[in-house]
Amino acid sequence: MITSSIKAASRRIVASVLGGCMATAPLSAQPCAPTIDPDRSIVVHDPALLKEPFALRKVIAQLLRDLPVPASGADAEAALMASLVATFAKSEEVNPISNVVMKVDVRPGENQLVASRLLDPDDEYGLVPVGLFNRLDLAPRNFRNCGEYRIVYAFKAPISPPKVGKFDDRFFLIFEMKMPNPQFVGAAGCLGLADFWRDLSDIEDDAQRIEALRKFYFDGIPGYTPGPIHPHHLGALGQLRGNLFIEDKWQLREWKLLSTDPGRFVMEPVKSNPLAELYVDAGKKADGLDPLRAEFHAAFVAHKGILEGLLEPELVFIPKAMMTDPRLNPHSPAFDRSHYEKVVVNRVGLPTPDGRFNEFQSDSQGTLDVPEENLGSDFRNDITFALQKLLTGFPLGASVTIDDVMARAGAATCGGCHQHANEKPIGTVNTVTFNWPTTQNNKGFVHITETGQLSKTLTDSMIPFRRDTLAKFICDPPLDETAGLGYLQERFEAALADYNQTLTDYRLTRLNVITTLQRDALTQGGPPATAAELTDAERKVTARFEESLRQKMEAVGDAERNLPGAFVENRRPH
Incomplete structure (x- = not known):
């Protein structure tokens, strides 16, 4: 169970938000160190336990029930899934922010999927749940939402021999549902949710723990209703992601749930995935993209732009954090290289002013979507010039090259995080280069397989960070920063x-x-x-x-x- 000091910390933050109306006990001298089992409180990945409670048909049925114009029944469920399958026949989409027409690969293999079969867990093409992911770490600073709570679906096993192409047929769908803060009171409004996930570590009985999760996802828990499975949490506030392997080119896409009558899934740009052609120098391609390309180049090197986001760990976070955490100080005897590298990997991001640059697909195979393979010489020089100025703000002993920057830009995309950034150098500390982690241990570079196995990127870098984030939030929740x-x-x-x-x-x-x-x-x-x-x-x-x-x-x-x-x-x- 959570110690008294942790609970006292929770009461203190609630009291501060409510104007001191809640009595708080003095903090115990006992250090705050909540026990967190990552397999219970961060990623639940036992497909056998998840199969029945989180059956895809149940999720689709609940989404239909909660639409503004409710629907029900097998035909309506199949129609909603069919709306997703139909998008694989499209050859172009219009970016809703930039209004630029962007090409999309037609994927006949995925377009031949039968919706009713996807909903049947006993069919070889039936999608079954393989993982639940706690993503409290994705909460914004104002805690307007409490992060995302995800369900990953896949075929029971790769289909071999494949019906399409040369490689095994595989197909993953990830429901990525943001959970609104029900009280609009900053961090305090998310503490109950954090406690819920932490407390799962104490539940020894598998059935009891999975039932608690089922109630959370479908019904919500006290103070947090509705649960994550709701149309609004896959529309304006969330998305559905696809990891596609039926056609031989491995690709990732995203959709949102449009709450019309009938409800349907519509493609949306893949977040943090700028169109790779935008890295090309202006005037080099007759593709009509030069106006957008100019905006992208300017946004990349701007103050607080994309480049600074890719360098944020060494440029902003580590110089401050190492004042109290010597493990991050390259010149401290307590310097911990492994800890330093995990911090960098988990903090690298690709911020853009809005979604105008993002395309509708992210390739993991081949070089088409690899930033450094598209980078023009003029743009490379511009980035290098801006980089040299920014390096003066790095901790002594830390450095990155232009190639490291491009590897980080790739790693921040879907395709890069899964495949083409694997083991590429992303920085140097104390003259030793360190790399982006790998997914290659995991049966073809997915982060979770059909059997629930996790990638080394998750187990070695990201899950430890998310575990520590949950513990820190419970022990020392931040005050409301909305005003800033x-x-x-x-x-x-x-x-x-x-x-x-x-x-x-x-x-x-x-x-x-x-x-x-x-x-x-x-x-x-x-x-x-x-x-x-x-x-x-x-x-x-x-x-x-x-x-x-x-x-x-x-x-x-x-x-x-x-x-x-x-x-x-x-x-x-x-």
Whole structure:
């Protein structure tokens, strides 16, 4: 159980938010050191235990039930999954922020998937749960949400021999659901959620622990309702990610749930994945992208731009943190290289002003999406010039090269984190180079396999960081920093209000059109409006609002991503 000092810390932060209305006991002299079992409180990855409680059909059914216009039944469930499958036939999409048309690979193998089979856990193409991920570490600094809570689905096993291509057929879907802070009181509003996940470490009985998680995800827990599985948490506030291996080129994509009638999944740009062609020098390709390319180049080297985000660990965090943590000081006898490297790996991010640069797919195979393979010589010189100035702010003994910067830019993307950044140098400390970690131990470079096995990137670097983050948050939760966020906070609140208003307008317009159609039929003495006429009217309303809803969903996501993180300044979304 959590020690009295931890609970006292929780009470103190709540009391500070509530104006001292809560009595707090003196802190115990006992150090705060909560016991956290990563396999219970950070990543739950036993597919046998998860199979029935987290069956994909149950998740889809709940999403449909909670839509503004609820739906139910096997046909509706299959239709929602079919909306995702249909996106694999597309050859282009329009970035909703920049309005630039971006090419998308048609993927016939994935487009042939049958929705009803994906929902059947006994089918070889049925998707089954393989992992639950606690991502409290993705909370923004204002704690407007308490991070993401994810469910990963995969085939029961790679399909061999493959039906398509030369490699085994594999397919992963990750439901990445942000959990709003229900009390809007900063860190205090997320402490109960942190306690819930920490307390899972104390539950010895597997069935009891999984049941607690099932209730959390589907129903919510006291003070945190609804649970993560809700349309809003996969729309404006979250996303669905796909890891695709049926066509031979391994690729990652993202979708959002559009809360229209009927609800459906729509493609969205993959976060932190700038279009690789933007690294090319201006005037070198006749692709019509030079105006966007100029914006990207300027954003990369700007003050507090992309380059500074990639260097944030050594430029901002470590110089401050090493004053109290000598393990991060390259010239301290207590310097701990392993700890230093983990800090860098977990803090590297790729901040952009908004999602205008992001494309709709991230390749992990080949060199098409590798930044250094696309980097033009002029742009390379510009980055090198800016880098030399920034290196003067690094701790003595720390350094990066232009190649390290490009490796970090790749690692911050989906494809790079999974594959093409593996074991590439990303920096030097005390003359020794260190690399991005690897996924190569894990049956083809995924972070979690069909059997629940985890990559070394997770087990050696990221899970220890997330475990320590949870412990620190419970022991020493930060005070509310909303007031210091200024424009960024205002931008997020305005975007969320605008999206919610547009969604309300859609619902009211739809209801008004249907009501008017039915009333006119009655007052004119004709037959009642047919189901086909009502459906046609609903579709016209949906078509009228769809583009606006998609743009405003993306605007909310952009504004949320631009908030600094509570635990990491530039949060990597994958």
